[in-house]
Amino acid sequence: MISFEKRLTRHARWPLIIALGVISLLFPSVVFRLAMPSQGIALDTRLAYTTADVHAALSALTPAQRSAAVWGHLTLDMLYPFIYGLFFALLLIRLWPAKPWWRLAFPIVAADLLENTLLATLYHLYPRGTGLIPWASAITTLKWALVALATVLALAGVVRAAFHRKAKP
Numbered sequence: 001m002i003s004f005e006k007r008l009t010r011h012a013r014w015p016l017i018i019a020l021g022v023i024s025l026l027f028p029s030v031v032f033r034l035a036m037p038s039q040g041i042a043l044d045t046r047l048a049y050t051t052a053d054v055h056a057a058l059s060a061l062t063p064a065q066r067s068a069a070v071w072g073h074l075t076l077d078m079l080y081p082f083i084y085g086l087f088f089a090l091l092l093i094r095l096w097p098a099k100p101w102w103r104l105a106f107p108i109v110a111a112d113l114l115e116n117t118l119l120a121t122l123y124h125l126y127p128r129g130t131g132l133i134p135w136a137s138a139i140t141t142l143k144w145a146l147v148a149l150a151t152v153l154a155l156a157g158v159v160r161a162a163f164h165r166k167a168k169p
Contacts, residue, residue, distance in 0.1 A: 095157025
């Protein structure tokens, strides 16, 4: 049986990586506007948020808009982490084949899925459920820290590859 890592390595080709990168960039602006309209600045796009931030964001929404946000977080926003998680896994395995940094995609996806579940619960329970806000904010911060780490590793891999190519005669 072929290992998951070998399967990823076999599929880590630039056309697929670029396509996943483009989809990862376009997905939020196109799909989320359809699924979760009129949310203002979504909580999961912030680095962190307070109870006051959540009240300000959610009190501005109608019950129908909050229901749409719950639906969006539990459907389309559950798909999105797998798309950009695969992007990071393929990109990192391509740029750093000797390092296991592609595995960073797993905690990124897990953090985003947990964040979506917590946010959907907050939207559903609002104005109750404020005890979840610190947990949701912490998971959101963790997600963004992991995404930042993966991005830094990817950029370092690109720089490394550029210098490695220049060093060859």
